[in-house]
Amino acid sequence: MTTFFNDFTALYDQMFPWEARLRREGPFFQRLFEARGARSVLDCACGPGRHALEFARWGLAAAGSDLAPNMVAAAEARAREAGAVVEFRVASFTELAAAWGPARFDAVVCLGNSLTLAPTDADVARALGEMAAVLKPGGVAVVHIFNWDKLAEEGLRIMPALAAKMDGRDVTLLRLFHHRGEVIDLHLVAMARREGGVDTQIQTAAQRPVGPDRLVEYARTASFAEVERYAGYDLAPFDPAASEQLVLVAAK
Numbered sequence: 001m002t003t004f005f006n007d008f009t010a011l012y013d014q015m016f017p018w019e020a021r022l023r024r025e026g027p028f029f030q031r032l033f034e035a036r037g038a039r040s041v042l043d044c045a046c047g048p049g050r051h052a053l054e055f056a057r058w059g060l061a062a063a064g065s066d067l068a069p070n071m072v073a074a075a076e077a078r079a080r081e082a083g084a085v086v087e088f089r090v091a092s093f094t095e096l097a098a099a100w101g102p103a104r105f106d107a108v109v110c111l112g113n114s115l116t117l118a119p120t121d122a123d124v125a126r127a128l129g130e131m132a133a134v135l136k137p138g139g140v141a142v143v144h145i146f147n148w149d150k151l152a153e154e155g156l157r158i159m160p161a162l163a164a165k166m167d168g169r170d171v172t173l174l175r176l177f178h179h180r181g182e183v184i185d186l187h188l189v190a191m192a193r194r195e196g197g198v199d200t201q202i203q204t205a206a207q208r209p210v211g212p213d214r215l216v217e218y219a220r221t222a223s224f225a226e227v228e229r230y231a232g233y234d235l236a237p238f239d240p241a242a243s244e245q246l247v248l249v250a251a252k
């Protein structure tokens, strides 16, 4: 799945309306960081680095790591362009202490359903352990993930189409989540019109559908003492049967 995101870095970077997304998600993080007195934050699946840059803009010591080198390169380029000081590294969220050193950050985030890309349940558990390891005592982790118990029931979920540009051409992107037993396949379908037809590319990444209960269990095993679940960044209460998303806030 590294290849998947590595190859789609340029598309991923432009397929979300980032400003609107950051405006929607930002107040949650601002309040949380303020409440916990957080001054340093690591985004451990930073993608193209948009959240890390936003955190730096707020005056935090921000850092980002990601398994895909192209994502890290895109994040570094954006930071340079913005004149922001953010350290980015290529690293898996299953090896954070080796990459960043223990007890280094006040907060760690893992957003955009990234933890699901861990190949096995053991990797999900390990990633939570690594997040705990790079946090200072009293530090806080935020994990955003889909509510896989709900999505898995559906068998097939097609997300709303997104628009992007590729080589100057308009591209329509569809994300299909297809549940097949222990794994959910994410198919990313990119369709670009050309004269007389449509060029279509499909890439697939397997995802680990770790449900909310197991995630909480892994967080507790990873030595997080307080674990809270929300249905979104508006802090709506999490309902296992109805919520589409899970925002896990775990403090050491």
Ligand SMILES: C[S@@+](CC[C@H](N)C(=O)[O-])C[C@H]1O[C@@H](n2cnc3c(N)ncnc32)[C@H](O)[C@@H]1O
Binding pocket: 001, 002, 005, 006, 044, 045, 046, 047, 048, 065, 066, 067, 068, 071, 091, 092, 093, 094, 110, 111, 112, 113, 114, 117, 118
């Ligand atoms: C869906 S994107 C999310 C990016 C960003 N956090 C966001 O919210 O938009 C998932 C990211 O996770 C990264 N990723 C996949 N496996 C990883 C791993 N083991 N460690 C760190 N990053 C990983 C991918 O390269 C990709 O950039």
